[in-house]
Amino acid sequence: MNQHFDLVIIGGGCAGLSLAYQLSQFGENCPKTLIIEEREVYTNDRTWCFWDVKEPIHRDLAPFKWNTFSIKNNHKDFEYSCNETPYLMLPSDIFYKNTLSAINSNKKIQLLTGEKLVDKVTKRDAWHIPTSKYEVELDGAPFVEDKLVLMDFDSNFKEGLAFIYCLPTSNSRALIEYTVFSEDLFTADQLTDRLLEKIGIYTQNKSYTIIRQEKGILPMGNNHIEQIDDPTYLFAGLFAGAARPSSGYAFQRIQTWSKDCAVELKNNHQLMKFKKDSWMQTWMDFLFITVIKKNPIIGAKIFVELFKNCDVRTVADFMSDHSSFWQKLKIIASLPALTFLSAIPELIRSKRRLGGSIDA
């Protein structure tokens, strides 16, 4: 290939395609862009969920939505309404189809699949969320379609905070996921037995078919990465700080960045880094992580208390990076004060260890 490009995107995954999609919306004013992607074909390889807060980008693509959810702990079931901020689910094949169609219809963008470029390895201090998900389809009908289980804590798992996440998409179909917040790295395969045991409970031990499987390890914690000292080169996506430190949620953060970066490229011919979170959100996230690291089992209690003492809108806004100062104070007031206060010295020690990299 002997062509000139204004922009080369290495990796046409969520971040790469999102940026190219935003650029494609500029029509003729789109910079000449090449995307180099290792995979040959795009499949339904992951599922993105987010709260319907402040018109999330690609909201209209999400075919599934829930207005109620539950949190389960120690055989107690707490149910909440999220009518004001429904929980949305977007399967990746729909996202890929939509973004690829927009990208392919702009002649200024070229996608090269099945090509790998040698990538740079970055040193990180991150905590991980290994997660193992199965989408199961059943012969019977044990799922209640509008009953989303956001967190069903597994008190038998002692090496971290573990929970089941069950997203029923019909009466006979659901995406069921086993997630662990832990400092130790578990492979998704190590979690499969626990997931299968839980699926047995959710399916009332009826026979079922596994339609699809998702696995992943997400970085949590310090999500700062040293960018190369070159304004024409930028790390983006999950490994450049896209994931929210306390939850691993990244999809909407990637969308916001790609929209802003596309405008910056069009107007000023410059790349744009991920925006830093506010200092207050950063400290709250790291305090939360410190508490869970010290005592993973307490994590379940914290989530139960949070939803019990705080309205869902405030929690959804906070999780979606849209909370006001007063909403953040409400979150703080709803959490067990002593637990969090006792974690502050450890947080300060880890801040020193990280050389202040959790500063906002």
Ligand SMILES: Cc1cc2nc3c(=O)[nH]c(=O)nc-3n(C[C@H](O)[C@H](O)[C@H](O)COP(=O)(O)OP(=O)(O)OC[C@H]3O[C@@H](n4cnc5c(N)ncnc54)[C@H](O)[C@@H]3O)c2cc1C
């Ligand atoms: C199973 C799973 C479920 C998730 N669920 C959620 C969720 O519900 N909500 C949420 O907000 N976030 C979620 N995330 C986190 C995050 O949104 C996704 O990981 C997202 O895909 C990250 O986007 P990315 O562009 O950084 O990485 P990717 O989407 O993985 O894209 C990277 C791309 O680069 C390509 N590539 C890599 N190396 C090279 C190379 N050398 N040359 C060429 N191409 C290369 C890869 O093939 C890939 O297509 C989930 C992640 C996983 C793994």
